[in-house]
Amino acid sequence: MFDKSHTAFARAKNLIPGGVNSPARAFGAVGGEPLFIDHTEGAYLYDLDGNRYIDYIGSWGPMILGHAYPPVIAALEAAVRRGTSYGAPTEAESELAELIIACVPSVEQVRLVNSGTEATMSAIRLARGFTGRDKIVKFAGNYHGHVDSLLVAAGSAAATLSVPNSPGVTAGAAADTIIAKYNDPAGLEAIFAREDSKIAAVVFEPVCGNMGVVIPTPEFLRALHELTQKHGALLVCDEVMTGFRLSLGGAQQRFGIRPDLTTLGKIVGGGLPVGAYGGRKEIMQHVLPAGKVFQAGTLSGNPLATAAGIATLRALRESPPYELLEVKSAKLEAGLRAAAESTGTSHWLARVGSMLTLFFAASPVTDWPTAAKCDTARFGRFFWQMIHRGIYLPCSQYEALFVSTAHSDADLDHTINAAHEAMQAAG
Numbered sequence: 103m104f105d106k107s108h109t110a111f112a113r114a115k116n117l118i119p120g121g122v123n124s125p126a127r128a129f130g131a132v133g134g135e136p137l138f139i140d141h142t143e144g145a146y147l148y149d150l151d152g153n154r155y156i157d158y159i160g161s162w163g164p165m166i167l168g169h170a171y172p173p174v175i176a177a178l179e180a181a182v183r184r185g186t187s188y189g190a191p192t193e194a195e196s197e198l199a200e201l202i203i204a205c206v207p208s209v210e211q212v213r214l215v216n217s218g219t220e221a222t223m224s225a226i227r228l229a230r231g232f233t234g235r236d237k238i239v240k241f242a243g244n245y246h247g248h249v250d251s252l253l254v255a256a257g258s259a260a261a262t263l264s265v266p267n268s269p270g271v272t273a274g275a276a277a278d279t280i281i282a283k284y285n286d287p288a289g290l291e292a293i294f295a296r297e298d299s300k301i302a303a304v305v306f307e308p309v310c311g312n313m314g315v316v317i318p319t320p321e322f323l324r325a326l327h328e329l330t331q332k333h334g335a336l337l338v339c340d341e342v343m344t345g346f347r348l349s350l351g352g353a354q355q356r357f358g359i360r361p362d363l364t365t366l367g368k369i370v371g372g373g374l375p376v377g378a379y380g381g382r383k384e385i386m387q388h389v390l391p392a393g394k395v396f397q398a399g400t401l402s403g404n405p406l407a408t409a410a411g412i413a414t415l416r417a418l419r420e421s422p423p424y425e426l427l428e429v430k431s432a433k434l435e436a437g438l439r440a441a442a443e444s445t446g447t448s449h450w451l452a453r454v455g456s457m458l459t460l461f462f463a464a465s466p467v468t469d470w471p472t473a474a475k476c477d478t479a480r481f482g483r484f485f486w487q488m489i490h491r492g493i494y495l496p497c498s499q500y501e502a503l504f505v506s507t508a509h510s511d512a513d514l515d516h517t518i519n520a521a522h523e524a525m526q527a528a529g
């Protein structure tokens with residue numbers, strides 16, 4: 103069933119560390135070997151052996167409109183004929199900036215970069231440059247890309263592989279990072295009481311997706327806002343995953359929060375490498391060459407990447423799919439819940455909009471310590487049972503599953519039936 107993927111992986115392992123260019127793809131948390139993909143369309147992935155899967159990764163978030171979405175492909179085809187990179191400004195960059203600013207409530211100016219990692223790295227530098235302070239608060243289990251100073255108690259691949267601190271991250275780089283507990287307003291207050299005017303910024307995932315989906319409490323969101331305001335620190339909302347997914351204006355619009363800086367990625371590039379950071383104009387004016395905080399990129403604002411981003415954001419703005427996604431995702435949630443209940447599977451199911459995680463946990467998951475109690479071996483068995491039934495889930499318990507507009511009712515029904523069988527088989 104997987105012969106060609108097996109051969110391709112053997113070749114890749116000799117050439118690329120672990121055979122993959124990003125560890126989350128390696129299936130390390132579920133055992134076995136990764137599937138190599140030949141092509142995609144709509145809700146489906148096709149592997150080298152010709153197997154078709156209903157895809158719930160969506161390239162780990164970007165493909166909210168499904169794979170090979172025709173308007174994005176058309177925009178790319180038109181853009182590519184005009185050349186692939188200019189290293190000089192284009193009107194497309196302003197157009198993408200305009201769309202971002204129109205959609206995301208707190209963003210008045212925005213800088214385009216090439217990944218979510220670059221966006222958070224740059225936002226942190228800007229927060230430090232703007233405030234003249236050094237320390238950053240981040241939450242255990244939140245992932246903000248592989249930025250040295252943020253690669254401490256990070257979720258996702260780092261959590262899965264149990265490397266809370268990567269070798270190569272110096273004590274110096276981590277020394278100015280303070281780890282707090284998610285959903286713990288009193289803990290955050292204690293940190294501010296102790297560090298006060300040393301804290302440049304608090305960076306957070308407004309719905310955590312990188313320890314599986316963990317939902318913030320209203321009290322936590324209020325504390326983030328009030329404490330940063332009171333102590334003169336910036337609130338950096340990492341919407342790389344939630345931006346344009348939980349609503350057109352992201353989690354901040356959905357929850358009515360107003361961060362100082364916002365980071366974007368994933369959907370903003372429509373499947374091409376784009377990240378962005380933006381916020382209050384007064385702060386963004388400190389970025390070079392308007393201000394003195396250095397940040398640059400040879401391929402930033404690339405014409406192909408901006409074309410895909412513009413086509414995606416235009417489509418989302420012209421006919422917002424969020425009600426439709428809510429209906430589809432609620433159906434999937436109800437089906438998975440019923441499957442877990444009827445098979446006697448201990449579970450905690452968290453969903454916000456089209457982000458969902460079914461935790462194999464006996465008690466609620468509200469932060470990293472509770473997430474860490476999941477039965478990850480059972481998840482691994484469930485994952486493979488689903489693969490054998492043509493369903494491609496995120497290959498780790500600590501990731502969010504994404505629903506796209508391309509998932510049909512029949513796809514969801516098939517998934518729910520498969521989950522029922524897979525839970526039984528996974529024991």
Ligand SMILES: *Cc1c(COP(=O)(O)O)cnc(C)c1O
Pocket residue numbers: 217218219220222245246247248307311312340341342343367368377
């Ligand atoms: C994916 C992600 C990142 C990193 O983005 P990359 O494009 O992979 O560098 C940062 N923050 C959050 C919340 C993410 O989900």
